[in-house]
Amino acid sequence: MSEEQMTIREMCDAYDVTPRTLRFYESKELLFPIREGQKRLFTKRDRARLKLILRGKRFGFSLEEIRQLLDLYDMGDQQATQLQRTYDVARQRLQDMEEQRDELNEAIDDLREQLKWGEQIIADFENDLKAAQ
Numbered sequence: 001m002s003e004e005q006m007t008i009r010e011m012c013d014a015y016d017v018t019p020r021t022l023r024f025y026e027s028k029e030l031l032f033p034i035r036e037g038q039k040r041l042f043t044k045r046d047r048a049r050l051k052l053i054l055r056g057k058r059f060g061f062s063l064e065e066i067r068q069l070l071d072l073y074d075m076g077d078q079q080a081t082q083l084q085r086t087y088d089v090a091r092q093r094l095q096d097m098e099e100q101r102d103e104l105n106e107a108i109d110d111l112r113e114q115l116k117w118g119e120q121i122i123a124d125f126e127n128d129l130k131a132a133q
Contacts, residue, residue: 006047007042017050030063031050
């Protein structure tokens with residue numbers, strides 16, 4: 001086997017994914033390993049694509065977005081279209097993530113206030129019980 005190719009086990013070990021994950025990405029036409037019977041051999045290109053898939057998933061891109069971005073690689077314009085579209089999608093994703101963060105921070109602040117209120121109500125209730133005894 002060439003150094004350019006890796007088995008499914010080597011891919012799993014190198015990228016901390018399961019065989020099922022690799023087969024799933026293959027079924028979604030994100031990876032295109034060489035098939036030799038039941039054996040799958042992953043090329044350097046597959047490894048590069050897997051790195052991009054994993055990064056895209058980490059950033060919250062959908063598999064369809066990732067597939068579309070990867071498909072732009074072969075447009076013949078030295079990846080200019082792919083880079084521009086990836087940049088645009090990433091900017092939108094960052095904006096979405098920042099909005100989610102802001103909403104989450106607001107919810108956290110509201111919950112903290114409710115807990116303070118609850119602590120005061122409980123303390124007042126306990127003081128009333130002590131005074132009644």
